[in-house]
Amino acid sequence: MSVLYPTLLLCAYGFFSNLRPLEPFLTPYLLGPDQNLTESQVVGEIFPVWTYSYLLLLFPTFLATDYLRYKPVLVLQATSLxxxxxxLLKARGVLAMQFLEFFFGLATASDVAYYSYIYSVVEAKHYQKVTSYCRSVTLLGSAAGSLTGQLLLSVGKLQLRHLLIVTLTSFAVAFVGPWFLPMPKRSLFFHKSPGTAEDIQHNSNFPESRVPLNQDVSESKAGSPPRAFTKVLHTLWDDFLQCYKCGPLLAWSLWWALATCGYFQVINYAQPLWESIRPSHEHDIYNGYVETLSTLLGALAALLVGYLPICWSLWGELSLCVLSFLMAACIFVMDTRNNIWLCYGFYILFRATYMLLITVATYQIAANLNMQRYALVFGVNTFMALLLQTLITVVVVDSAGLGLDIKTQFFIYGGFFVVISLVFLMAGLWTATRRRAEQEVLANMCTETDSPPVRDASGCR
Known part of the structure; x- marks a missing residue:
């Protein structure tokens, strides 16, 4: 029961907080009679605020989540939604919508509490199952929300304002959940229980760490809160340096940061692109079906990772090169072909490819980490993605920068993925050359001894 109750409650919260029928139609709503904003205001002045807010709030929210032991931040996230x-329902004007994007950035940054909470209230042996439950239910909620919105719009002939009310109702239901969650007694950094690191490392079903934990850090009970806070920051810095010394982890993290930056830009500005190709005030739109299908195919692609007969440690860089180039091709087709159906189809393929690769990257990074350091590395990778995304947004999207039109923006995003592909092409060729040289050295050594040296398959010494 101690496992079942928080898991069910967290899954219910995850489902209803992601059940958002209006989200696939947010741009048409902002451009329509309810808000009556222009495309340049939406793209150049309103949407960029989410990126800036997310970047600004990510690290403070990460620390607050651990210090407050998750539950208060979950309540904050539910309130922000x-x-x-x-x-969105009551306010009007650019400034009000910018405040809206700030609160949505706060809600997005608080996702770390959702994905971390469950680890503090269940035993390590249940981590794999509860993680799969929580992640699956959020995808299910997102898909159900998109499908519900499209059906209400196309079949029920409701207005976009009605979809907003349904979404707000879903959030109101989700708001109740976090208040009834049990308050954790421990957290990752500030409230560690004795033996936490050792218990997790030896009792979990995950691979043992190839990057050792900094064992000097644990007890936050000693000292005043300022001293404990300083100690945590010192610990995070030491572990950051230790983790990123591992070559494979660094390579997968680099792809994570670069590709996630481009992915966010594409999905954030896909609706304005669709609106420019097929205006919602003139034609029926099917954004909900597209988001539903892309979410479900993305989840299927993630599941297929476990069955792909690929040695990622050997072919990882070249696979990233090829599939990043495929993602670039999808964006170029979306941008250059003025056909909404091609745009929809290649958007689905783009998202499915990213979901497949981000799942592989998550596993490959986790294989080189102890579970105590997942939050650190994934948080750093996300922060770097947001930092790069902010730079692109300021220069390319924001009206204070170049303020380029949506077609030119997508051309730049396609070129960005081409650059990613070339980076990993060079990395793959360098890895292949290095491995061949090492094999030659090993072959020469084998002629002199019967016991050739053994190298860690992960590439980390």
């Missing part, structure tokens, strides 16, 4: 859609 409700405030976001109340503003």
């Amino acid at each position: 409700v405030v976001t859609y109340v503003l």
Whole structure:
């Protein structure tokens, strides 16, 4: 029961907080009579605020999540979602929508609490199952929300404002959940229980760490809160340096940061692109079906990772090169072919490819980490993606920068993925050359001894 109750409650919260029928139609709503904003205002002045807010709030929210032991931040996230859609329903004008994007950035940054909470209230042997439950239910909620929105719009002939009310109702239901979650007694850094690191390392079903934990850090009970805070920051820095010394982890993290940056830009600005090709005030739109199908195929692609007969440690860089180039091709087709059906189809392929690769990257990074350091490395990777995304947004999207039109923006995003592909092409060729040289050295050594040296398959010494 101690495992079942928080897991069911967290899954219910994850489902209803991701059940958002209006989200696939957010741009048409902002451009329509309810808000009556222009495309340049939406793309150049409103949407960029989410990126800036997410970047600004990510690290403070990460620390607050651990210090407050997860539950208060989950309540904050639920509150932020409700405030976001109340503003969307009641407020008008660019400034109000910018405040809306700030609260949505706060809600997005608080996702770390959702994915970390469960580890603090269940035993390590249940981590794999509860993780799969929580991640699956959020995808299910997202797909169900998109499908519901499209059906209400196309079949029920409801207006976009009605989809907003349904979404707000879903958030109101989700808001209740976090209040009834049990308050954790421990957390990752500030409230560690004795033996936490050792218990997790030896009792979990995950691979043992190839990057050792900094064992000097644990007890936050000693000292005042300022001293404990300073100690945590010192620990994080030491572990950061230790983790990124591992070559394979660094390579997969680099792809994570670069590709996630491009992925966010594409999905954030896909609706304005679709609107430019097929205006919603003139034609029926099917954004909900597209988001539903892309979410479900993305989840299927993630599941297929476990069955692909690929040695990722050997062919990882070249696979990233080829599939990143495929993602670039999808963006170029979306941008250059003025056909909404091609745009929809290649958007689905783009998202499915990213979901497949990000799942592989997650596993490959986790294989070189102890579970105590997942949050650190994944948080750093996300922060770097957001930092790069912010730079692109400021220069390319924001009206204070170049303020380029949506077609030119997508051309740049396609070129960005071409650059990623070339980076990993060079990395793959360098890895292949290095491995061949090492094999030649090993072959020469084998002629002199019967016991050739053994190298860690992960590439980390």
